[in-house]
Amino acid sequence: MQSKSWLKAGLFAAIATAAFAATPARAQGSLVMYCGVQEEWCRAMSTAFEKETGIKVAMTRKSAGEIYAQLKAESSNPRGDIWWGGTGDPHLQAAEEGLTTEYESPANKDLNDWALNQWKAANKRTIGIYAGALGFGYNTEQIKAKGIPEPKCWADLLNAKLKDDVQVADPNSSGTAYNLLATVVQLMGEEKGFDYLKALHKNVSQYTKSGAAPAKAASLGETAVGIVFIHDAVVFAVQGDPIKPVAPCEGTGYEIGSMSIVKGARNLDNAKKFYDWALTPAAQALGAPAKSYQVPSNKNAPVPAQAPKMSEMKLINYDFVKYGSSAERNRLLAKWDKEVKALP
Ligand code: PLP
Structure with a gap:
């Protein structure tokens, strides 16, 4: 029992x-x-x-x-x-x-x-x-092979020797690339900012869909420079790839x-x-x-110990309310499509 x-x-x-x-x-x-x-x-x-x-x-x-x-x-x-x-x-x-x-x-x-x-x-x-802050990563071997100074500033990415050797995403699909668009407009003023993006276009080999893709391409040497969030370039630098993350000298967005x-x-x-x-x-x-x-x-x-030190960078006072507004985001994207992407 x-x-x-x-x-x-x-x-x-x-x-x-x-x-x-x-x-x-x-x-x-x-x-x-x-x-x-x-x-x-x-x-x-x-x-x-x-x-x-x-x-x-x-x-x-x-x-x-x-x-x-x-x-x-x-x-x-x-x-x-x-x-x-x-x-x-x-x-x-x-x-x-x-x-x-x-x-x-x-x-x-x-x-x-x-x-x-x-x-x-x-x-x-x-x-x-x-x-996270915006910047770029460059392939150290490619830059050395081109015999140009290591890029430290946004202006350095306009060097004619970087023709077809810069990658960045399309701001319509990518948050990273819209952040770049809004950053240069705030940093340089709208007219000069668009002039910059038009000049940069000459060096851009392709506008990718995803924002982080250019970091991987730069780490593999498929492009000399990838414009990305700095932490996206750090991912490849810490694993020993020949890519150097940069916080641009003029200042940057985040x-x-x-x-x-x-x-x-x-x-x-x-x-x-x-x-x-x-x-x-x-x-x-x-x-x-x-x-x-x-x-x-x-x-x-x-x-994270690897996180780029934002307090040591020159950051713009990014106006999230303005650049996250429907009217401004739609306007800037339409303008970028018409004045930058449509260029030959
Ligand atoms: N990858 C990382 C690590 C990010 O921090 C962000 C933005 O928040 C993105 C990608 C954004 O991706 P996308 O530019 O493709 O929208």
Whole structure:
């Protein structure tokens, strides 16, 4: 008798344990994530969140301008829940156009002011998750072979010996390249900024879709110079490739990588869970092991040792509100298409 009841109790405990263990994966539903950073970091985030919550994540990596365009195209029937990562300008534009929704996370109290400023500017519809400065990376061997001085400034990229040897992304698809467009306009003034981009066009071999692609091309010697976020060039420098990251001497712009919840998200509660989790120090610490060296927005998150020191750079006072506004972003992109990309 005694042994039978022991067996029954044991069986019950085993079934209960199995049921409990199975609960998170079964009952927590799903989340559709549009991810704007490098694939490796996107995967690290979605896997860690799934593991922690049992919520199944369907993740797609795209460039920031593409995600914005997708949200706009899907606005009458939203498919995405959370847009995580990518430069802040298109997040701000989406906020202004009502493509994303308000949220206030309990984690806000732990964030740097620059992250909260995005949130305030967007009426709570987007928030800063990391920061990084714009610059370029050059292939040291290629520059040496050309016999030209090592480029240190934006002006150096106009050297005729760099003809067809500079790569940068297309600002329509890429948040990085829009950041460049807005940076030169703010740094040089609109007329001189466009003159600069037209002159640079002579040296550009191709406008890539993704913003970070030119860093890889420069690290492989497929191009002499790649205009990218500096941390994207650091990725290849730290692994020993012949690429040198540069913070341009005239000064440069920077991004506030952002996160927004899609308006009309089908999995709104899960989007909020992801949002809160993504602002924690533990989640923000997942960037560095995935070779992403931005500065995290949570004050308590570790800053990767490899992160470029923004405090030592000459940074412009980037006007995120203006250059993230719908009218200004649309205007500058149309002007760039007409006056720069259309050039032979
Ligand atoms: N890669 C990294 C590491 C970034 O920080 C960012 C911008 O947030 C991007 C890529 C942006 O990608 P894209 O220019 O393709 O929109």
